[in-house]
Each structure stands twice: as C-alpha cells, then as structure tokens.
Amino acid sequence: MTSPSTFGYRTVEMYPDIFNLRHANFVLWSPGSPPPISSPYLVIGTADKSPNVFNQIGRYPFVVSHEKTDLWLLDPKSITPPLRDGVYRYWFEIQDTSPERRGTLLVTDPLAYTVDYAVTQGLNDTVQPASVIRFRDGKLWPCNPDGTLPQKLAVPDLASLPSNNHLVIYELPTSWAKVGDDARGVSVDIGTFADVLALFDTTHRGNRFSTTPAVYNGAILAELGINALQLLPAADARSKGEWGYATANYFAPDYNLGSASDLVQLVDKIHSQNIRLFTDVVMAFGHDPYIYIDFEQFHLRPDMERNNPDSYQSHANGQMRDGYGGSSWRYLQSAKSYDPEEGSKDAWTHPSWAFHRMHLTRWMTDFGVDGLRLDSVNNIGSYDFVRSYKERAWELYNARYGRAADPSKFLVIGEELSMPVSMVQQGVLNALWNEPWQGRLRAALLGEQVKREESFEWNVRKLVDCTLDDHGDTNFTDGAQAVNYITSHDIEGWRKERLYNFLQSNNIWDVERRAKLAFALLLTSVGIPMIFAGEEFADQMDRSVDIGKKQTDPVNYSRKNDGGWRKALFGYVANLVKFRTKCPALGEDDTDFFHVDESRGGKIMAWRRGQTGGTKRPVVVIANFSDEDTPGAEYYIPNWPDRNETGWREVSQGREVPAEWVGREPLLRWEAKMYTRWRG
Structure with missing residues (x-):
C-alpha cells in the first residue's frame, strides 16, 4: 500500500x-x-x-x-x-x-x-x-515549518557511489564555530544544513556562515575530495551549544539545522558528486516524548531496576547502562499490542525495536542515508536489537535498488570503545570504530610504542594493518570492518584531543610535519579512514580545556586559510584523499613490511600495500619516525618490489621518480613518502 x-x-x-x-x-x-x-x-x-x-x-x-x-x-x-x-x-x-x-x-x-x-x-x-x-x-x-511540502529525493546512480573499501569518511558536526564575541572570541553551534551545502557547492554561500571567507570563497569539502559525509546526529535534539547526542525527536530533522527541504537539497547535491551520506544514531538513551507518554514500555532507569538484565551493558562485566541525562531505552521487554510495522492488531512486539526501526525507515527513504554509525552499542544493552536494526537497514537498502543493490556500497558501523569485534564477526554489525588505532598513531608520532611488551615496530605494523591487532578472542578480518581515525568528536581522555593540541601538549612544534605523517598513515593503512572535521587543516580547541569532558567547540572553518602552513597541510591531505579514493591497491588488504632499519633503532620502515605481479600496481610507503634525516644524498632500501619496472612516481609531491632513484631517495625526519606505478 x-x-x-x-x-x-x-x-x-x-x-x-x-x-x-x-x-x-x-x-x-x-x-x-x-x-x-x-x-x-x-x-x-x-x-x-x-x-x-x-x-x-x-x-x-x-x-x-x-x-x-x-x-x-x-x-x-x-x-x-x-x-x-x-x-x-x-x-x-x-x-x-x-x-x-x-x-x-x-x-x-x-x-x-x-x-x-x-x-x-x-x-x-x-x-x-x-x-x-x-x-x-x-x-x-508532512511539511516544513512554513507549510511547504519537501521535494522528492532523487535516486542516485548506485554505480557512481564509492564502495566501502574506498571510502574516506568526513565526520562533521552539523554546526560549527566562527569568530564571535563570547569570552573566547568564538560563536558556536550556529551551523545549518545550508552551511554544510556551501562546503560542497561554490554557488551556495550558506546561511549563518555566508560571511566566512573560507566558506563563501570555495567549496571546502569538494576540494578536499572526501566521498562519504557522516553527520553527527541530524535528528532533532533539544540541547544547543553541544554535539546533538541528546536526541529527542527521532523522526524530525534538527530544528536548529533547518528544514527537511534543506536536508534533501544537501543530500541531492552530495549524491550528484558521488558522495555517500552516513548519519549518526543514538539509541542507548533518549530525551523523547515516550519518557512521559509510556515510560514503562519504552524506558527504564537502570539504578531503579537492578535485577533487570536490561539495566546492564552488553559485554561490560556488570556495568550499568548510562542515560547521560536522558532515559535508557528498554529493549528486552515485549508487549502484546498493535504492531505499528506490520499492522497486526494483536501481536507480540518489542515497542522500542519497532520505534527505532520506523525512524530508520524515515531516514533511509526520505533522506537517502547510505550508511549508519550507531553510537555506544554496548550501552544499548541488546545485541539482538542491534542485529535487528542492522538487518532492517539492509532490507531498506536492498529494496531501494532492487536487483542492482551492491553489498559493497552500504555499511552499518558501531561505536564502542571496549572494541567488541565479535559483534562484527557474528554479523551483529558490519564494522566498528577502531579506537585503538588512534592510540597507536599518536604513540608513533612521538616515536613510542603503546605497550611495554610490544616493540615500536609492531606498533607500526598493527597501525598499518589493523587485521594484525589482537582484540581478545577475535580480530578484524577485512579492512572494511574497521574505521580508523586520528581524532573524533569524542576528546574525553588521555591523548584524544585534537591533533594540534595533542602535539603542542607534548612539546611538538613542527605541527605541519607531524600532521602530514599522521595523514600519510591514515590514508594508506588497512581500514576505512575517517577525518574529523577541521583536522585536515589542524584546527585547534578554543573552548574545550578539560579532557575529562566532551569537546564543546565545533570546527572553526575560518582557520582553513589561516597561515601558510595550514593551507599547505590542507593541500597535502586533499592530494592523499583523492589517491585513497581511487587507487586500487589501497582498497586491498594485502600488506607486506619489507624493510625495518635496525641500524636506526627500527624507526625507518617501508611496506607495500596491494599485490604485485602482472598488471598489479602496488603502493610503497616509507616512513621515518625519528628526529634525524637520513644521511647523505641517498637512502637505499633493499627488496623494493618491482624495482626494475618503469613509471614510479612519488604521490605526496606529485613527481616522477627516475629509474635510477627507485628505492634510493633520502628521507627527512618525521617524513613519509608514498610511491606507486598506478596512474589514475
């Protein structure tokens, strides 16, 4: 019907x-x-x-x-x-x-x-x-606040959308900062869907950011070249000045961000640029009307129901669920009632399951969502519900495209810092945020290892190939199962702040050099790279000073053109983003470390990404994790794959490499170089 x-x-x-x-x-x-x-x-x-x-x-x-x-x-x-x-x-x-x-x-x-x-x-x-x-x-x-009817969303050409193993996700709070008149000189939480559109379209200057030169003089994210946009929760949340994780009205676009028509216009634009839309969903807790309408069926307070299994997190050793100021959703309880999905008048249903699957239908059919990020999956407390939600998402995706549906072009990602990789291997989720990757990267940027019993070399190996990292009883088995990131919106805890602030707090002042190395690793490693908005030009924190709390100041795009080194960093990252999204070898998991320089403490390494032989064109990365340049005019690396083949080029500088210099070029301190014979 x-x-x-x-x-x-x-x-x-x-x-x-x-x-x-x-x-x-x-x-x-x-x-x-x-x-x-x-x-x-x-x-x-x-x-x-x-x-x-x-x-x-x-x-x-x-x-x-x-x-x-x-x-x-x-x-x-x-x-x-x-x-x-x-x-x-x-x-x-x-x-x-x-x-x-x-x-x-x-x-x-x-x-x-x-x-x-x-x-x-x-x-x-x-x-x-x-x-x-x-x-x-x-x-x-359904209508916009002014009574107009939202336009119908155009169905994108599925063949033109990127596959999971070539994604570069851009995590964006759909509000951000610009120069203002508060105590720290920053106005926050004032962005809109129209302002996000201006990041992709030079013909739109945005709404509240129409006077920010970096926004109205260009299309920042079109220039950066990312091919997946992940919006922090776009469903309506009451709070302002924060990240929007206090979802209250799950079926409605956030009132402060704009109308349904504004969101449809944004989605149509990014789809026309072959960019997939991901959205963040918060289902562990809510601030929704059912708290008042029908609390006993939909919600619970864990501390008031200590004997209820629904009060405890999954796989968390008896840790109670946390509502973070809201009310935890009740997932284990069923009721004999009208089934709002199927229409049966007297059926056993899980009310919360049905509610969340229904708003999923709304977002996937009306707003063209191409992937999901589920917040705090352990805190949801029910793997059975998470699996059901994921399966409904796939049913909606397959129904959208019919026989043309491509399983490599949809993804349901979970976030849980305890790293329950078993959820992926058991089919509860398709992928998981790889939070340990961030810790490994930041240790590598300081020339350290993460664990005492693990060498620096093995820290880098596991950084480059996430399938080598041990997560208890199971590992990632495919790069499309892990989302790697330098920084995320969650800065709580040690070494999780923005990269700029992390480097400064560790007395590292060559921010541009270390940031380039960080992005070289992010964009050439096994796993799906995710860029937190603003890191591409080393944005810094103005208001967030307590690492025990979540970040309170969103990205400040006015810094994108602030100083020569930030502009240079942005150009460097944009070059590598385009390389990652196109190069076949970087969509493969095949990785081989073929050089570790023990004479320099194992701090210079080289590895191959992708297969060799025949028509294969692998990528070779060489990185110097030390304070010293390689001595002399050349640095020889033995066992260089396909050394005698012609056509090698160095990607980060966009230059050809003469045959006699293949595997012999010098390396500066804290520098990575990337070589390939592939031509895009």
Whole structure:
C-alpha cells in the first residue's frame, strides 16, 4: 500500500503500517493492555511568525481504536470548527508516566516529521516543541515549518557511489564555530544544513556562515575530495551549544539545522558528486516524548531496576547502562499490542525495536542515508536489537535498488570503545570504530610504542594493518570492518584531543610535519579512514580545556586559510584523499613490511600495500619516525618490489621518480613518502 505521507525513495513494501494511518488520523501508539495512558487530548492551533504566538483552535479527545485498543486515533475531519487547508502546530496532552510524574503535560508527537521550538520560547522548559503538520484535502501531510511540502529525493546512480573499501569518511558536526564575541572570541553551534551545502557547492554561500571567507570563497569539502559525509546526529535534539547526542525527536530533522527541504537539497547535491551520506544514531538513551507518554514500555532507569538484565551493558562485566541525562531505552521487554510495522492488531512486539526501526525507515527513504554509525552499542544493552536494526537497514537498502543493490556500497558501523569485534564477526554489525588505532598513531608520532611488551615496530605494523591487532578472542578480518581515525568528536581522555593540541601538549612544534605523517598513515593503512572535521587543516580547541569532558567547540572553518602552513597541510591531505579514493591497491588488504632499519633503532620502515605481479600496481610507503634525516644524498632500501619496472612516481609531491632513484631517495625526519606505478 502506497503511503502518500512520505516524499523520498518510496520504498513502498517497507512502509510501516502506522505511516499510512497517520495520513488520515492523528495517531498516538501506546502499547500494552490496558493502555497505560487514559484520555489523551489533541491540542491544535496555528502560529503567527512575528511574534511567535500560538493561536489555539481547540482541545479534542482521542478515541481508542475498536480494532487496536492501544492505538488512539483522531480523525482531523471530526474537528469543529472544521480545519481549513493550511499548516498547524499541535501537541498531545497526556498524564505524565515518567518516574517524576508531574501531572498533565503537553508533549510532542513521538512520530512527528517536523517540530517547531519557536512557539515554546519563553515558556517553561518542560513544554516540548510543537509538532507541525499540513492539512489538505482532508488528509495530513508532512511539511516544513512554513507549510511547504519537501521535494522528492532523487535516486542516485548506485554505480557512481564509492564502495566501502574506498571510502574516506568526513565526520562533521552539523554546526560549527566562527569568530564571535563570547569570552573566547568564538560563536558556536550556529551551523545549518545550508552551511554544510556551501562546503560542497561554490554557488551556495550558506546561511549563518555566508560571511566566512573560507566558506563563501570555495567549496571546502569538494576540494578536499572526501566521498562519504557522516553527520553527527541530524535528528532533532533539544540541547544547543553541544554535539546533538541528546536526541529527542527521532523522526524530525534538527530544528536548529533547518528544514527537511534543506536536508534533501544537501543530500541531492552530495549524491550528484558521488558522495555517500552516513548519519549518526543514538539509541542507548533518549530525551523523547515516550519518557512521559509510556515510560514503562519504552524506558527504564537502570539504578531503579537492578535485577533487570536490561539495566546492564552488553559485554561490560556488570556495568550499568548510562542515560547521560536522558532515559535508557528498554529493549528486552515485549508487549502484546498493535504492531505499528506490520499492522497486526494483536501481536507480540518489542515497542522500542519497532520505534527505532520506523525512524530508520524515515531516514533511509526520505533522506537517502547510505550508511549508519550507531553510537555506544554496548550501552544499548541488546545485541539482538542491534542485529535487528542492522538487518532492517539492509532490507531498506536492498529494496531501494532492487536487483542492482551492491553489498559493497552500504555499511552499518558501531561505536564502542571496549572494541567488541565479535559483534562484527557474528554479523551483529558490519564494522566498528577502531579506537585503538588512534592510540597507536599518536604513540608513533612521538616515536613510542603503546605497550611495554610490544616493540615500536609492531606498533607500526598493527597501525598499518589493523587485521594484525589482537582484540581478545577475535580480530578484524577485512579492512572494511574497521574505521580508523586520528581524532573524533569524542576528546574525553588521555591523548584524544585534537591533533594540534595533542602535539603542542607534548612539546611538538613542527605541527605541519607531524600532521602530514599522521595523514600519510591514515590514508594508506588497512581500514576505512575517517577525518574529523577541521583536522585536515589542524584546527585547534578554543573552548574545550578539560579532557575529562566532551569537546564543546565545533570546527572553526575560518582557520582553513589561516597561515601558510595550514593551507599547505590542507593541500597535502586533499592530494592523499583523492589517491585513497581511487587507487586500487589501497582498497586491498594485502600488506607486506619489507624493510625495518635496525641500524636506526627500527624507526625507518617501508611496506607495500596491494599485490604485485602482472598488471598489479602496488603502493610503497616509507616512513621515518625519528628526529634525524637520513644521511647523505641517498637512502637505499633493499627488496623494493618491482624495482626494475618503469613509471614510479612519488604521490605526496606529485613527481616522477627516475629509474635510477627507485628505492634510493633520502628521507627527512618525521617524513613519509608514498610511491606507486598506478596512474589514475
């Protein structure tokens, strides 16, 4: 059955049944029998733009569906006076079911496609944003806050999108910083989807960053050449000035970032540039309306249910789940209720499973998501749910492309710092953030090893080939299973701050040289490289001074052209990004260390990426992890693969290498050089 309430890829067979119900009714699903809530009301009205005033039309009772007793419905055509065609704001009035129980509350529709905080400004903090809907021809339609209908998303050419083993992911907080007037001279959390678009399109100057020269004078990310954009949670979060991990309205784009139309425009643009979209999803805890509507079915407080297995993290030795100021989702409990996905009126369901799989459908069909990053998978507490979510994502991807679906062009990534690689090998996830890679890299940049019992050489070997790294009872077996990064949005802890600040705190002042070495390793190693926004020009932290807390200042793009060395670093990284996304050898896992210079303490090494022989064109990397240049005019490396073949070039400097100098070129301190005979 076709659902006219969505505007994206129209993956009809995957639409949840409740999506169709919501086209004809206001709907509140509250599973369990008898229903845990009684006599909810719809409060509906219109809003004036200036000033933001809510004009209430009325308050109307819901009716329990006779077929589905945990489903509350209200036909908009039954409202008197009759609704005219137009855009409306509404809330559900309910009796609070959370442990605090504050009485009657107005809450957002948990399935709202659009929310509006403007009409709640100046009200009590407990008032949630209004849900937004358009009434037309007797039906309810998802719309932008101004009432316009979002355009249909174009289906990208799958063949043109990059495969997983050639991804370079760019992790971007969809808000960032520019010069401002606060105590540290920085205004934060003011970016929008339109500003992100300006990073890819020279014809768009953005919205709030239209006066930032680095943004309006160019398309930074198009120039950088990344082929996957990972947005930190783009679903609506109430908090401002932070990273957006306090998801409240899972079906709606973040109110502060822009409308659904703004997001569709961004996705269409990056797809036209053969760039995949990843989005971050937070499902361990939430700040959503079900905390108040139906707490016992959807949420729990672990410290109040210590005998409940759902209160504990997976694979974490009895560690309780952490709601980080929100409420943990309840995943082990089931209920006999209406199934909002399949439409069965009396079925056993996991309410939280169904809720999260439904917003997954929304994001994949309406916003063209090409991959997912699941936050804190151990803290979710249920590997069975994570597997179910991953499998639904793959069902939606396969339905989008049909027989043309390519399994190498979709990915579900998990993040968990305890490194449960077994989740990948057991098929719960496709890939995992490789957090130990960051520690190995930063040790290498200081000429150190990570573990006393492990040599510097083996630290570098495991850095270059993540399949060699031991993670308890299992290892990565494929480069597409591991996401490597120099820095991420999470700076909590020792040696996790931005690279610039890390180097300074260790009294390293040749930032450009060490940063280039870091990127040479990131972009030529086995695994999927991920660049945290701003590291490509060595951005620095202005506001985050406590490494025990998460970063509070997003990337400052005004620094991109700030000084000659930052511009040079950006150009260096852009060159290597393009090399990584195109060179066949760097999409392979085959790696061979063929030179370790023991005469220099093992601090000069050379290795091959990719296979040799026939038409194969491997990549050879040589790196100097010491404070000394190689002596003399040449540095000879024995066992150089295909030494007698012609056509070698050095990639980082973009120059040809004469046949007599293959494997003989000198190396500066803390320098890496990359050679290949491949021609892109």
